[in-house]
Amino acid sequence: MIEPEFLTLADDPALDFMNTVVMGESGLIDQLGTDDDVLVWLQMMGFLDKSEHPDFELEALVRAARSLRDVIRKLVIQKKNGKRVDIGALNSFLVHGRYKVTLVRASEGSLEVVQEYDKSTPEQLLTGVAHAAAELLAEGNFDLVRKCEDPDCVLWFYDKTKAHRRRWCSMALCGNRHKVANFRARQKHIEA
Numbered sequence: 001m002i003e004p005e006f007l008t009l010a011d012d013p014a015l016d017f018m019n020t021v022v023m024g025e026s027g028l029i030d031q032l033g034t035d036d037d038v039l040v041w042l043q044m045m046g047f048l049d050k051s052e053h054p055d056f057e058l059e060a061l062v063r064a065a066r067s068l069r070d071v072i073r074k075l076v077i078q079k080k081n082g083k084r085v086d087i088g089a090l091n092s093f094l095v096h097g098r099y100k101v102t103l104v105r106a107s108e109g110s111l112e113v114v115q116e117y118d119k120s121t122p123e124q125l126l127t128g129v130a131h132a133a134a135e136l137l138a139e140g141n142f143d144l145v146r147k148c149e150d151p152d153c154v155l156w157f158y159d160k161t162k163a164h165r166r167r168w169c170s171m172a173l174c175g176n177r178h179k180v181a182n183f184r185a186r187q188k189h190i191e192a
Contacts, residue, residue, distance in 0.1 A: 006031060006041055009170045012158040013045055014133035015145070018073050019155045019169075028154065032069070035061040047128040054119050064122035068093055072133045076156065079142050090130060090137075097127030150174035 010016045020031040020041060032038050038061045042048035054061075071089040078085045098118040105111055118124045136145070136158075144159040148169035155169035168174040 006044060010157040011160045012136055014072055014136045015156045015158055017069055017129050023152055023154050032062055032065050038062050038065040054125055056122050061122040064126055068126050068130060075137055079137055080145060085137060090134060093123055093130040096123035148174050
């Protein structure tokens, strides 16, 4: 099985989850194609231990994940556009969440609070992502939540840079393309 290469450039897990739809050469590509893709993303982002592999009805997890992603995208766009955020759909995911909180001692002796979510259903497995989205919507500074300035890009990010002037999803992706296009345009103008 070939695992998708997920981008983690948004500086926010809810936005990284939105960014599992990317622009390819022939159009949009949904990186969450199977239940296993969702599990790999959850493990990569720390929402699920690598040793865990919940077993649900085939494609139930990917359907729930895509549904949640669509909800998050809709709410982020509503909030970014200054519209009233329709919280009902996200609350439908959050209502499934059950978790326990424990205080644990780390190996070096420090204390930390750990939340462990139930994982009996696809919705419960996705509760951490829904919770991250709720926190972003409630507490995030949406002046710093941005869509990449490349008109062909669909990726979003939370600008946590010191100067808050981030324009691109990534300099390696869209920023460099923009710099090369500007350079070529200047060269063409000089040659003309």
